[in-house]
Each structure stands twice: as C-alpha cells, then as structure tokens.
Ligand SMILES: Nc1ncnc2c1ncn2[C@@H]1O[C@H](COP(=O)(O)OP(=O)(O)OP(=O)(O)O)[C@@H](O)[C@H]1O
C-alpha cells in the first residue's frame with residue numbers, strides 16, 4: 001500500500017464542545033461476586049476518547065460527596081447526594097432478556113442536571129449522554145438552544161428504573177417526554193437493543209440515526225439512505241462503555257474533518273479498543289499517534305461539518321473508505337508501550353479501576 005505523507009502541521013480542532021451527563025461508579029458482578037469496580041458514565045468514556053484525539057471540551061456532570069475517582073474535568077459535587085452507582089450483572093442478561101449482555105441496576109442516584117447548571121455561553125456542538133435519568137427534557141431543550149448541533153445517546157432519554165431494585169428498563173422513545181425535541185437534534189445514537197424502542201423510519205426523517213451492533217459494527221440511517229460500517233476485530237473482556245467510546249470516536253472524527261462514513265469507522269475502532277479492557281480503557285500512546293496520523297491523512301474536507309452546517313455533511317462512502325478501514329486496522333499492530341506511557345483522561349495512578357479479580361466475560 002502506498003502511504004501519502006501526513007499533512008503538517010497537525011491542527012487541533014477549534015470547535016467548542018459541551019458534554020452533559022453524570023459520572024458514575026460501576027460495579028461489575030459475576031456469580032454473585034464483585035469482579036471489578038471502576039469509574040463509569042458515558043461522560044467519562046467520551047472524555048477519555050476526546051482527550052485521546054485532542055478534542056477540547058467543557059463538561060457538565062454531577063457527583064455526590066462520595067465520588068472516589070480523580071478526573072481531569074471536575075464535576076459539580078453535591079454535598080447532600082451520593083454518586084450514581086450501577087451494578088452490572090454479567091450472568092443474568094441471557095436468561096432474563098436475550099437482547100442483553102448484562103442486567104444493569106441503578107443502586108444510587110445523584111441529582112439531575114438542570115438547565116441552570118449548563119454554562120451561559122454558546123457551543124459549536126453538545127452531547128447529551130446521561131446514564132441514570134439525569135438529563136431532563138428541559139435540560140435537552142436548553143442544550144439545543146445553546147449548541148449549534150446536538151448529539152444524543154438514546155440511553156439518556158429512554159431509561160426507566162424499577163422502584164425497588166433500580167433495574168434498568170427501556171421505554172418507547174415516543175413516551176419518553178423527549179420526542180418533541182428530536183427535530184432539533186442532529187444525531188441520535190442507539191444500540192441495537194435500544195433501537196427496538198424507537199421507529200427508526202420516522203426518526204431518520206428528522207435526524208441522522210446511528211445504530212451500533214457490537215462486534216458487527218454499526219449502521220447509519222439518514223433521510224435518503226443508509227449504510228453499514230465495518231467493525232474491527234477485538235478480544236472482548238468487558239462490553240461496558242463500548243457505545244460511549246464509539247460515540248466519542250465518531251464525533252472526534254467529524255471534528256477532525258472526516259465525512260460521516262469515515263468518522264463512523266473511527267467510532268468502531270474506539271468501540272473495539274474499549275471492549276478489550278475492563279472499565280475505562282487506557283490507550284497506548286504509539287497506537288494513538290498512528291490513529292491521529294491516519295485521520296489527518298484521510299481528512300477529505302478542510303473544515304469540520306459544524307462550520308458548514310447540515311448541508312455540507314457527506315453521508316455516502318467516499319473513495320478510499322475501505323483503504324481507510326485497513327489503515328486504521330493496521331494501527332492496532334504496533335508494539336504496545338508500558339503502562340506508564342499510556343494515555344488516559346483520568347490519572348491511572350489514583351485508580352480508575354479500583355479492583356479487578358477476573359474479567360467479567362471472556363471472548364464472545
Ligand atoms: N466484540 C466487539 N468486537 C469489535 N468491536 C466491538 C465489539 N463490541 C463492540 N464493538 C464496537 O463498539 C461499538 C459499540 O458497541 P455496542 O453496540 O455493544 O454498544 P452498546 O451496547 O451501546 O455498549 P455499552 O452499552 O456497553 O456502552 C460497536 O458498534 C462496535 O464498533
């Protein structure tokens with residue numbers, strides 16, 4: 001394969017970004033025992049990928065007095081509340097519901113994020129990425145007012161929580177209280193399980209819908225078309241946060257000037273890197289540099305689509321898309337560096353994985 005030189009200098013995107021969603025504590029359980037405790041929340045996984053891709057952002061997140069992980073982007077600490085906690089049971093999903101890889105229970109819940117908690121300024125784009133019901137309809141409404149484009153993870157909209165045990169259930173998007181805001185949303189991301197709770201044919205008339213399919217990659221639906229985006233290989237040990245890292249990689253790719261199909265490949269790549277580790281992944285620095293070089297080489301447009309508006313977005317696969325997939329896949333072949341050399345948004349020394357006894361699930 002002939003490689004073209006990397007355009008120099010590598011520019012850091014200048015778009016202003018707002019991430020909204022609470023950090024949480026994740027407890028992974030298998031066979032009745034705790035196998036790992038980690039920092040969680042879509043906001044933490046996305047921050048991690050954005051930092052890896054040099055995308056700067058503002059974060060609005062709430063935690064309680066007991067929040068136990070050091071993070072680079074400080075959350076709002078609520079002295080009268082506890083941090084949201086999820087218990088993920090890895091051996092119940094297949095028996096109780098064939099669509100789930102795990103059963104999630106929200107066992108503590110922090111305060112919701114109110115419109116007044118959001119910064120009093122405008123952003124090029126925002127990401128509504130709640131996990132425990134913390135994003136209210138009025139909060140999303142404020143986001144679409146202050147951001148030029150808004151990306152939404154459907155899990156922020158359709159989760160409901162059993163009163164006694166906190167078991168996460170999903171409700172139809174139409175019944176969620178957010179449906180009227182969809183025409184003002186640019187991208188809606190759903191896992192294949194969550195996509196069953198929406199009418200994709202209807203929603204794609206308003207916004208671009210991205211459905212992730214685990215090891216099979218993802219699909220992008222827009223008003224006039226759809227396409228499948230190929231996955232990358234991975235040895236899955238923990239699926240937690242794959243969808244969040246996918247979204248971080250996808251949006252990071254768009255910010256760096258990639259067109260939608262190429263950006264979705266970057267999303268698939270970060271999803272595959274995440275399932276290979278327990279909890280928040282740490283990325284090898286050499287691997288990250290290779291990924292950034294490939295993205296820089298691939299950039300087909302001079303500006304990010306946020307600057308040109310919706311009409312400048314290109315949805316069809318451009319020439320060289322398959323080669324871009326191959327070159328991203330080859331970035332995984334670099335020798336890895338030591339743990340000290342690895343990047344992460346959250347300092348590892350203070351322990352974003354607090355305890356690991358054994359991986360929650362091996363292989364597929
Ligand atoms: N086993 C795997 N092998 C390779 N890639 C994977 C695997 N699992 C997930 N991915 C990548 O990550 C993306 C998101 O995964 P998935 O569809 O499981 O999201 P999700 O169910 O929202 O995840 P979670 O709720 O655990 O964050 C997929 O589209 C794919 O690109």
Ligand SMILES: O[C@H]1[C@H](O)[C@@H](O)[C@H](O)[C@@H](O)[C@H]1O
Pocket residue numbers: 024025026039040041042043045086104131155240241242243244
């Ligand atoms: O940390 C995880 C992660 O953010 C997942 O995407 C979400 O589904 C879980 O609720 C959360 O505990």
